Amino acid sequence: MLTSLLWFAGVAALINVTPGLDTMLVLRTSVAHGRTGGRAAALGILTGCLAWGAATAVGLTALLTASRLAFDTLRIGGAIYLAWLGVSALWTSRRRFAGKTAEDGEGAADGGADAVVAAVAEDGSTDGSPRRGRRAAFRAGVATNLLNPKAGIFYMSLIPQFIPHGASVFGSTLLLTAVDVAELALWYWVVSHAASALGERVRRPSFRRRMEQLSGVAFLGFAANLLLAERA
Template identity: 35%
Template sequence: MLVQFLAAAGVLAVLTVVPGPDMAVTTKRAIASGRQDGLRTVGGITAGLLVWGVLTVAGLAAVLAASAVAYTVVKLAGAAYLVFLGVQALWQSRRGGSGALPVAGPAAAGSPWRTGLVSNVLNPKIAVFYTGLLPTLAPSGLAPQAGMALLVLVHAVLTFVWLGGYVLLLATARAFFERPAVRRALDRVTGVVLVGFGVKVATAQP
């Protein structure tokens, strides 16, 4: 069972470090508002994974993954939210910047925790991933639901550690990111990436 668990954790680790919407949302928030808001965003993202984990163990995520209508509704809502965040970042880049990272403002509006949570809860790909992959990775020595719950916790911890470390890395280069030209460039790149992910989510198939 230990070998199976370590193999499953390795798969989850690889999937965690692959750049995706979570990293883009985290980058946007950390650059806009600093380390604390970046970490709160990561906390929201992690909470979103736990929400999907509870739904998966309860069997509700499988219903979503199997329902074309429900999947499409959540998919389009998630895509719209990512596009909204991307346009927000692009608009902020037009405003320029006077140097210091703002404590509040258009790019930092709203709860960072809620931003992370909503971006993840509105990602139906997690439902497909959890219902399709976790049962095959769950250690055979545990009951299926217990095995999936354990892997969800592992995935949540890996995500928090990885993205949290990424936020701390951004914080060490704060002086660099405070430069107006760098800030504008990052806002533009992050905005384009978020819009791109939104389009990708909108056109993705179950």
């Protein structure tokens, strides 16, 4: 089992660090809302991964390949949600930064306001706004992961290949899921810290606007890709 575990850890690590939808969500949230926002989004994604792993352990993910209706329902729902995220990001970039300029003075003022918000989020203030932002980021992470049938198919198709003959399918699946989630947690920790540090250093409204625009286009691209996806 140890050999299979090590092989799985290596393969999963390569897949996890490949840029994708979940990483994009953590990146965008960390730049826009700081480390706490990025961590909340990552926690939501990890919760979704645990759910997919548990579903794989009991055989529920097989429905995604056995049932065209189940796959298409999840696929279309996920695409609609991603399209909504993309349009929201583009709308935010247009509304939030409308009329702003990239002048140093104005950028500094905007940066000061962002710094206050980040400080409040970091020190665990009792103000409702940061908490609402973290809850929204968590929900976005859960929804993005669970509404993506490719995530379920990933667990269903990859994990069984690393379960040794004669080993408990249920226990081995949960163990391999735990390894994958631990690796993802480490990866998202690195991404959220790097992205939030970049967001703190680059406080120009133009940078934030471009980041929102890039995120919006990326989410719309992921939505289109999901719409065109076929069952494995």
